[in-house]
Amino acid sequence: YWKKNQYLSLSFFKGALLTVEHVKNDVRILVEEGKETMLRVSDHVVFTDVNSIARYLARVASSAGLYGSNLLEHTEIDHWLEFSASKLSTASLFLSAVQELNHCLSLRTYLVGNSLSLADLCVWAVLKGNNIWQEQLQQNEAPVHAKRWYGFLEAQGAFQSVGAKWIAGAPKVKMATEKKADVGKFVELPGAEMGKVIVRFPPEASGYLHIGHAKAALLNQHYQVNFKGKLIMRFDDTNPEKEKEDFEKVILEDVAMLHIKPDQFTYTSDHFETIMKYAEKLIQEGKAYVDDTPAEQMKVEREQRMESKHRNNCVEKNLQMWEEMKKGTEYGQTCCLRAKIDMSSNNGCLRDPTLYRCKNQPHPRTGSTYKYVHFLLGGLHVVFTDVNSIARYLARVASSAGLYGSNLLEHTEIDHWLEFSASKLSTASLFLSAVQELNHCLSLRTYLVGNSLSLADLCVWAVLKGNNIWQEQLQQNEAPVHAKRWYGFLEAQGAFQSVGAKWIAGAPKVKMATEKKADVGKFVELPGAEMGKVIVRFPPEASGYLHIGHAKAALLNQHYQVNFKGKLIMRFDDTNPEKEKEDFEKV
Structure with missing residues (x-):
């Protein structure tokens, strides 16, 4: 049990240390240096996973706002925690993960929402301890948006404090033998005529301006002044879920502080009618098509450079599906409009990018005039592809099902098992020891957490269901007894049987035992036992x-x-x- 006047005992590093630094005014924590990362809540409750520790502390110190302000932000944060523990922590995936991070930060100050969150803390911490990233910084080769975000956080007091205490033995950063000159220059505009140059600055009113915005604004101001041209400032209000009028006011104040004077103010929404006409023209000319491919499948097809089944639909079919999108029907909301460019391009952004999608939310300026049609214009939007993030999101939406536990401690226990299912239980070299750990925890339990079914049971069971080693252990009657009993108990329930019947094609084939061992029980002898004294x-x-x-x-x-x-x-x-x-x- 946690109380304000009690201490939580923590041995820590990286993300956990940063979280402590941000919640220390709300939670009294006794910090001890040790070889293991561990949060001891009580004699019976100990967390050893960094992300589980961070989530627990953020929930205890909810006033710090580190776990987001709504359900969607919770799930986005969960996604980034999974990202930091998987892709960003895997050597072979690190460079592509940094590019993904950079892309997501291109128009954002923080990873989630408009303030610091666990997502920023844990991703930053992994980068802080990564040798490749530190070398990229030293050689000025780090992607620009990720570098800007990393530096912005590093300049803050809490991050500097943690940096000073960083664990001994952190990877040494190889210094570049020669520092590249950091010289900025304005690009020439061949053929530009005095008085005829028009430039624009299009911020999204979803956060404060950062140094990247300021650079873009001043760059455009340079051409405005030097060519006696026109600077249009356009609020890119294409995502009604994220834009806020308060940010518009702040952005205008910041622009004035930079002594930038736009010649014209406008909104993207002023041109929705025109944009829709151009979209329909692209469809009629065969340069765009409507696609109802699920997001995950679309992602895979893009990565594998495979054309969508709808790519070569006739114009009439595309217009019919487009009307469904405009009306915001249930089917229409599953569709998006994609530009027909080049699915074989080496540039992933050119592999038929999305132009329009449906957004089930009124626009602050145009209301429901355009139903749910939402023009992306290259904006960034969240698609959850991580299994555990999806599971958490659904459990929170359907909170009455009770799958995410009934209190803070159960939430954190469930998070531990989700991390366990995605890491230890999914790693071939760790699988057998992970099963033994699972078996030990189930020795006197019906469910993994609490007294009812939870996400912990669902996700751990699902990993075992698809694991060839586990299935072979079951067939040969070699599976640990408690884990086997728990697995069978769940498998006998209707929902699990239904899922089992639909299990994805291509799941690992189970090797059948050639000889079934006899399951013979016997009572152990008690040497020296005396009648009447046992x-x-x-x-x-x-x-x-x-x-x-x-x-x-x-x-x-x-x-x-x-x-x-x-x-x-x-x-x-x-x-x-x-x-x-x-x-x-x-x-």
Whole structure:
């Protein structure tokens, strides 16, 4: 149990350390240096995964706002935590992960929302300890937006404080032998005529201006002044979910502070009608098509340079699907309009990019005039492709199902098991030890967390379902007893049977055992046991129903009680008041 006047004991590094620095005014934490990363909440509750620790602290110190302000932000943050622990921490994926990070930060100050979050802390921490990234910084080769974001955070007090305490033995950064000259210059405009140059500055009113925005604005001002041209400032209000009028006011104040004087103010929404006409013209000319391919499949097709099944639809079919989008029908909301460019291009951005999608939210200036049609104009939008992020999002949306636990501690326990399923249990070299860990935790439990089904059970079960080693262990009757009992108990339920029947094609084939071992039980001898002097005990925890493992233990002890005319003590192990219930004692 956590209380304001109690200490949480933490041995830490990286993301956990940063989180502590940001919540230290709300949570009293006793910090100890050690070889392991560990948060000890009590004698019985210990977290060892960095992301689980960060989530727990952010939830305890909710006033710090590190875990977002709404359900969507929670899920975005979860996505970035998974990203930091997987792609960004895998050597072979690091460079592509940094490019993905850079792309997402091109028009953002923070990774999620308009303020600092766990996403920034954990991603920054991984980069801080990465040798390749530090070398890119030293050689001035780091992607521009990611570098700007990293430097912006590093300049803040909490990050500097953590940097000063960074663990000994962090990777040494190889210094560049020669520093490249950092010389800026304005690009020439061949053929530009005095008085005829028109430039524009199009910020999105979803956050404060950062140094990248200022650079773009001043660059355009240079051509405006030197060619006596025209500077148009256009608010790119194409995403009603993120734009806020407050940011418009702040951005205008910042532009004035930079002594930039636009000749014209406009909004992208002023031109929605014209843009839609051009979109329809592209469709009619066969230069754009409507696609209802699911986002995940579309991503795979782009990566593999495969054409969509709708790419060569006739104009009439595309216009019909386009009308569904304009009306905002249920089917229309599954579609998007894509430019027909070049799916074989080496530049991924040219592989039929998305132009329009449906947005189920009124626009602040145009209301529902255009139903749910939302013109992207190269904007950044969230698509969840990580299994655990999707699971968390759905569990939060359907909170009445209770899949994400009933209290803060259960949330964090569930997060631990999700990390476990995505890391240890999904790594071939760690699988067998992970199964033993799972088996140990299930020795006196019906479910992984609490007294009911949760995301922990779903995600861990799903990984085992698709694992060839586990399936072979089951076939050969070699699976650890408690994990096997739990797995079978879940598999017997309707929802699990339904999913099992639809299991994806291409799942690992299970090698059948050539010979089934006999499952013969026997009672262990008790050397030196005397008649009438044997005492045995059965200590269940009243946190769930008895399962076959409990029954086996009880009958085993009863055997010795009867055969040695001894004594059987039944003791309820009531050491965890949060989990025990009198109803279970009665049952």
